[in-house]
Amino acid sequence: MTALRQTIIRGGLEWLYFTGAHLALKPLLGGMGAILTLHHVRPPRLDRFQPNRLLEITPRFFTQVIELLRDSGVDVISLDEMYRRLTRADFGRRFVCLTFDDGYRDVRQWAYPVLKQAGVPFAIYVATSFADRLGELWWLALEAVIARNDRIGLEIDGRKQVFDCTSVAEKRALYDELYWWLRGRSTDAELRTIVRDLATCYRVDITAFCKELCMSWEELAKLAADPLVTIGAHTVNHPMLAKIPAETARAEMELSRSVIEAALAVRPQHLSYPIGDSTSAGPREFAMAAELGFKTAVTTRPGVLFRAHRNHLTALPRISLNGEYQRLRYARVLLSGSATAMWNGFRRKAA
Ligand SMILES: [Zn+2]
Known part of the structure; x- marks a missing residue:
């Protein structure tokens, strides 16, 4: 019986195991580290039609995840430190990077206070047209x-x-x-x-969502002033890069970096490909990001980081904290029993 299974059963949560919740944890087995993808952190809403709920987790679940990471002895590090460890093959300790895509205001409101209090670094990948109030969500x-x-x-x-x-x-x-x-x-x-x-x-104002949900440059500047925060690029218009002409794709990456630099006085060294699956970012984009000098670039292809990723720094996988798997299914499995034992269990299994 694996340590993971024991831990879950000790918590009286066998049914979660048998309903397949443990499968959500499978990507964490093995690997040197992981980059987590988040979008929104905000209180649950009552609407029954929420097709984009997978993009949001509750502040409560978020706090539980941060506590879990802290208690489990995993290093939560910045993207620059991840880059350092990958390029220098410094794999002595397991690590996690927290990344938020798009630049939503609720991250500042609900996640930032938790991160600030815990002293945990994190990154926000900003799509500049969203901060400019012109983007299309x-x-x-x-x-x-x-x-x-x-x-x-x-x-x-x-x-x-x-x-x-x-x-x-x-x-x-x-x-x-x-x-x-x-x-x-x-x-x-x-x-x-x-x-x-x-x-x-159907009279829906497509640009209204930016103003309602995304941080302005002023709000971003306040966050960017905190040394815990890394501002990364996420293109200007948030296109599926692999589905636009090469020169436009290059301009999307490059221009978003210079717009952020002009607005926040920090030059982004890290990039996140919008949408980020294999239909949105592929070898052409990975090469472009490297040519443009980004230290790292992340996809949404699921996976953890292995030693070999030092040779693929602009094609890094991530693990999504999916809003559909939070609360009971994900959080309680994650938090049941001793988190440290779970991580140790993972390590043993990987060995
Ligand atoms: Zn995005």
Whole structure:
């Protein structure tokens, strides 16, 4: 019986093990360290239609994760320190980096006080058009269109289609269908045009989400002044880089770095590819980020860091703290029994 399983059973949480919650922890087995991906940290909302909930965790869960990391003896380090350890093959201690994508205000409101109190470093990857109040959080525009309407007309592959979405179940199904259809478009421009048209047609202000949710440059400047905070680049317009022309992709990376430098007087050394899966960032982007001199660049491909990643510093995997697996499923498994024993268990299993 593995230490992990013992720990879980000791906590009386066998059912979590058998429901497969432990699978969420599998990526943590082995590896020298991990980079965690977070987006929003904010109190739970009551809406039944929340298709983007996977992008948010509650302050309570966030606090539990920070406590777990602190108690487990893992080093929580900055991206610069991670870079140092990877390039110098300094793998004596396991480490975790905390990274927040996009630059949401709730991170400052709910996560920062916890991190500040614990003295934990973290990084925020800023999409500059979001801070400029001009960006398109298109996944939220799509959510709003579906949330506010009972019927939606859309031209799909040249054919006008009408979708009924009165019930929450219909809204969820339609969101999934349209989201993945959009993500499957061959160019980022096509996706943008479709969502822009939808937003216009159903009177959703696509740029309003920036103002509501993202930090302004002023707010970012206050955070950036804290030595615990690393500001990274996340492009200007948050495109799927692999789906835009090479020169535009290069400009997205380079320009976001100079805009951040002009606004915050810090030159970002680290990059996060928007969306970050294999359809959004691939070998072309990895090479570009290296050529442009970024020390590291992160994807959203799941995984932990191994020694070999020192040779792939602009194609690093991360582990997402997914809002759908928080609270009971993830937190209680993580926190049941002695966290240290769990980490030791992981180490033994890896050996
Ligand atoms: Zn992003």
